[in-house]
Amino acid sequence: MTRKLHFGLFIYPGGHHLAGWRHPSVAPKEILGFEYYKRAAATAERGLFDLYFVGDMLAAREREGRLVAEGALNNIDSISIDSAVAGATRHIGVVATLSTTYNEPYAIAERFASLDHISGGRAGWNIVTTANDDAALNFSRKTHMEKTLRYQRAKEFVDVCTGLWDSWADDALVGNRTGGRFADTHKIRPIDHVGEFFSVKNPLTLPRPPQGWPVLVQAGGSQAGIDFAASVAEVIFTAQTKLAEASAFRQSVESRMPKYGRDPASLRVLPGLMPIIGDTEQSALRKEEELNELLHPAVGIWMLSEQLKFRLYDLPADARLPTADIRASSSDFTPRAISLLDKADAENLSIRECGRLVAASRSHGSIVGTPEQIVDHIVAWFEAGAADGFNIMPPYFPNGLDVFVDQVIPILQRRGLFRTAYEGAMLRDHLGLARPVRS
Amino acid sequence: MRLMLSVAHHGWHPGAWRVSETSLFHPQSLIDAAVRAEQANFDAVIFGMPDPEFKTPGDGSAASVRFDALPLMGAAIGATKRIGLCGYWPLDVAEPFHVARVMASLDHLSGGRAGWVAGLTGRDNLLADYAHMALFDEPEAADRAAEFISVVRALCDSWNDQAYVVDQTSGIFVDPDRVRPIMHDGSHFTVRGPLNVPRPIQGYPVLVFHDRGSEALRAAVQPLVDVLLCDLPTPDQAAQFRADVRSRHSPSERSSPALVIKTAMPILGRTEREALQRADELATLEAAPSPFFVGTPAGFVAELAKWLAHEACDGFDIRPAVNTCDLDLICEAVASPLRPAVCGNSKRHSTLRESLRIARPN
Numbered sequence: 001m002t003r004k005l006h007f008g009l010f011i012y013p014g015g016h017h018l019a020g021w022r023h024p025s026v027a028p029k030e031i032l033g034f035e036y037y038k039r040a041a042a043t044a045e046r047g048l049f050d051l052y053f054v055g056d057m058l059a060a061r062e063r064e065g066r067l068v069a070e071g072a073l074n075n076i077d078s079i080s081i082d083s084a085v086a087g088a089t090r091h092i093g094v095v096a097t098l099s100t101t102y103n104e105p106y107a108i109a110e111r112f113a114s115l116d117h118i119s120g121g122r123a124g125w126n127i128v129t130t131a132n133d134d135a136a137l138n139f140s141r142k143t144h145m146e147k148t149l150r151y152q153r154a155k156e157f158v159d160v161c162t163g164l165w166d167s168w169a170d171d172a173l174v175g176n177r178t179g180g181r182f183a184d185t186h187k188i189r190p191i192d193h194v195g196e197f198f199s200v201k202n203p204l205t206l207p208r209p210p211q212g213w214p215v216l217v218q219a220g221g222s223q224a225g226i227d228f229a230a231s232v233a234e235v236i237f238t239a240q241t242k243l244a245e246a247s248a249f250r251q252s253v254e255s256r257m258p259k260y261g262r263d264p265a266s267l268r269v270l271p272g273l274m275p276i277i278g279d280t281e282q283s284a285l286r287k288e289e290e291l292n293e294l295l296h297p298a299v300g301i302w303m304l305s306e307q308l309k310f311r312l313y314d315l316p317a318d319a320r321l322p323t324a325d326i327r328a329s330s331s332d333f334t335p336r337a338i339s340l341l342d343k344a345d346a347e348n349l350s351i352r353e354c355g356r357l358v359a360a361s362r363s364h365g366s367i368v369g370t371p372e373q374i375v376d377h378i379v380a381w382f383e384a385g386a387a388d389g390f391n392i393m394p395p396y397f398p399n400g401l402d403v404f405v406d407q408v409i410p411i412l413q414r415r416g417l418f419r420t421a422y423e424g425a426m427l428r429d430h431l432g433l434a435r436p437v438r439s
Numbered sequence: 440m441r442l443m444l445s446v447a448h449h450g451w452h453p454g455a456w457r458v459s460e461t462s463l464f465h466p467q468s469l470i471d472a473a474v475r476a477e478q479a480n481f482d483a484v485i486f487g488m489p490d491p492e493f494k495t496p497g498d499g500s501a502a503s504v505r506f507d508a509l510p511l512m513g514a515a516i517g518a519t520k521r522i523g524l525c526g527y528w529p530l531d532v533a534e535p536f537h538v539a540r541v542m543a544s545l546d547h548l549s550g551g552r553a554g555w556v557a558g559l560t561g562r563d564n565l566l567a568d569y570a571h572m573a574l575f576d577e578p579e580a581a582d583r584a585a586e587f588i589s590v591v592r593a594l595c596d597s598w599n600d601q602a603y604v605v606d607q608t609s610g611i612f613v614d615p616d617r618v619r620p621i622m623h624d625g626s627h628f629t630v631r632g633p634l635n636v637p638r639p640i641q642g643y644p645v646l647v648f649h650d651r652g653s654e655a656l657r658a659a660v661q662p663l664v665d666v667l668l669c670d671l672p673t674p675d676q677a678a679q680f681r682a683d684v685r686s687r688h689s690p691s692e693r694s695s696p697a698l699v700i701k702t703a704m705p706i707l708g709r710t711e712r713e714a715l716q717r718a719d720e721l722a723t724l725e726a727a728p729s730p731f732f733v734g735t736p737a738g739f740v741a742e743l744a745k746w747l748a749h750e751a752c753d754g755f756d757i758r759p760a761v762n763t764c765d766l767d768l769i770c771e772a773v774a775s776p777l778r779p780a781v782c783g784n785s786k787r788h789s790t791l792r793e794s795l796r797i798a799r800p801n
Contacts, residue, residue: 019610021605021607021612022607022610024607026607028605028607029605031605032547032548032636032637033547033548033550034516034517034548034549034550037548038517057635058536058540058635059635060618060632060633060634060635061635065620066615067613067615067618067633068612068613068615069611069612069613069614069615070610070611070612071612071613072612073612073613073635073636073637074635076540076543076544076547076548076636077540077541077543077544077545077636079509079510079513079541080509080512080513080541080544080545080548081513081544081548082510082513083509083510083511083512083513083514084513084514084516084517084548086510086513086514087470087513087514087515087516087517087518088517102534102537103537104532104568104569106532106568106569107507107532107533107569110505110506110507111507111509111510113507114466114506114507114509114510114511115507115510117464117466117506118466118467118469118470118506118510118511118514119514134631137629137630137631138536138630138631138632139534139536139630140534140627140628140629140630141629142629167497168497173463173464175456175463177456177457177458178457180457180724180725181499182456182463182499182500182501183497183499183500183501184499185497185498185499188497188499189497190497199567200567200568200569201567201568202495202496202497202567202568203496203497204496204497205496205497205503205504205505205506206504206505206506207464207504294610296610
């Protein structure tokens with residue numbers, strides 16, 4: 001079978017461009033209501049997307065102790081959005097982001113098993129360890145857990161969850177109504193887990209999910225993140241902006257998979273991509289400029305300060321980004337931050353320019369052009385093996401998504417690179433991922 | 440009269456699955472039940488309430504199957520338009536920030552229809568699955584419960600109603616002067632805040648406490664919640680309980696005392712005889728607590744009216760013994776011509792608080 005593209009829709013209040021919510025086509029008061037999320041899901045489903053992706057954030061966005069007035073809100077709770085969307089759609093997968101640092105595995109295994117059952121096998125879990133230091137202060141902790149420890153906890157957390165999903169055999173339900181046997185207790189086992197972070201005794205409260213496990217998604221790009229991805233991730237949502245880097249990243253994950261007994265063919269890599277689409281290249285560039293004009297300068301500089309963990313508010317916005325000072329201030333930069341610093345050095349960028357770069361795409365890849373140009377970009381990455389598809393991040397909703405579905409998807413379908421109908425019922429079917437066998 | 444419907448997978452009688460005509464495992468039936476309850480003008484549906492006997496997960500019984508309430512609440516949003524959507528989330532296995540964030544999210548998504556049923560698992564066979572949770576003795580559990588609920592309320596209040604500006608022209612999304620961290624530093628929780636979701640449409644989600652008989656717990660949470668869900672066996676006992684709740688009410692803390700909602704599992708039939716036969720059959724199938732009522736839909740409505748006339752409660756949490764059969768008859772009974780006399784005319788309310796006639800907190 002020929003390899004086909006996969007698409008996710010990354011939903012966001014207003015849009016992924018940080019000024020997206022200010023675009024005249026957006027009704028910003030509606031971005032907390034069900035209709036907003038449902039409309040985007042219906043469009044993505046019309047476009048035969050594989051999945052609908054919702055992020056998570058466990059602390060308010062602040063600048064020096066006060067909410068950032070000019071920045072749009074993060075997503076509201078991902079399980080709430082995804083379960084509402086699952087109830088209003090029939091095919092598209094729903095991926096929710098939940099932290100392994102601030103949750104307990106038993107509750108999360110039960111939550112995703114419930115979502116998978118209710119959606120008929122369409123659930124996915126984006127596993128995060130939470131990068132935001134402030135979250136600790138909302139969860140009765142003094143400090144955020146250190147990164148290596150977070151990933152150790154995440155690994156054990158996921159092991160407990162898969163153990164719980166596997167605690168019921170697929171055929172544990174007997175349903176002998178006359179004899180009164182509902183389930184065969186020989187086919188349900190307590191997991192009796194005692195580990196460094198968790199001890200969990202009982203089996204799950206629910207039969208094995210339709211997909212066996214929800215699809216396991218992961219997004220970290222650090223060294224610890226890559227190892228973790230190689231050990232558990234079936235889908236990776238990445239943030240590389242250059243094809244060569246993306247290819248190298250993929251190879252790096254794939255090369256580590258055999259160490260964990262995994263086949264590299266069971267991995268789907270979906271970089272984030274913000275498309276700004278116009279009928280002509282000029283009109284697309286005008287759209288981009290229009291969005292950038294709407295961007296409040298304070299947002300970019302705030303976001304840059306957050307990403308680099310370096311205070312930039314007091315410096316003149318037109319000064320060169322002090323990359324040497326920034327590099328000296330920490331040894332723990334994210335891959336996104338490093339690639340930004342490299343770019344600032346290479347192009348001699350000012351603080352304002354860097355702020356714009358970060359804010360415009362939230363550091364993911366973006367592409368500005370005609371539908372054909374967008375297609376060329378997608379196909380180039382796909383054919384080079386750097387991506388199996390993309391997690392689409394429309395700059396604003398709903399128009400930014402409508403244009404992609406109505407103008408880009410049909411070209412890909414004509415070229416035989418994307419499905420023309422859903423071929424299976426579950427998210428694993430869409431992604432071509434095998435159902436895990438119960439261990 | 441306030442009416443809620445607690446939904447269980449096959450029904451609340453442990454033998455329900457044996458007489459049910461639906462497939463053995465049918466998650467969609469839970470959402471369908473919410474739709475039916477809305478058609479019958481119920482104020483709210485409650486998802487995820489624990490089995491009264493607290494079955495150990497995976498013990499092989501149908502009653503041990505339990506769905507997480509949150510995905511059910513979410514999935515019911517699009518399937519319904521005006522019924523309240525409540526979910527059980529016990530506070531000994533939760534964090535206040537998660538509860539506030541999720542309930543605020545569900546409240547916005549549903550247009551002000553969310554309710555949180557707090558309670559205590561209080562069972563070591565279930566808490567064995569959680570790393571950091573412990574069984575507290577009663578005074579400490581009460582203290583912790585009150586602190587937990589207070590933190591959830593404070594997080595909902597961390598955004599002023601006017602803080603969510605979203606002014607496209609000026610580019611101001613939120614007014615930081617109207618959002619404040621809560622800086623909670625208590626004996627059980629330390630929570631800085633603020634919440635990262637605007638204040639819920641209802642101010643707070645409707646706050647329900649699942650009262651399982653602990654005097655200390657009830658005294659601690661009563662000033663903080665809107666509804667006490669209890670299961671007192673006789674109208675006299677319930678009336679005494681309700682009078683006690685009302686006598687402890689302090690108008691300086693809340694505008695009106697917490698509503699007392701009585702849990703009630705009826706076994707119904709088209710005739711008395713049919714109902715009795717069904718009750719007998721279910722009793723032979725699996726042991727169960729005795730039902731609240733056995734009889735016809737009209738008799739059931741009369742029984743509810745009797746409790747109300749006795750001032751034993753403000754309404755009921757009705758639990759169909761068997762979804763396929765009792766739910767039909769319950770919906771018929773409460774939607775029947777008898778209902779307006781007991782329940783008042785069905786009015787269309789937009790939020791759950793309005794429907795329950797509970798004030799929105801300032």
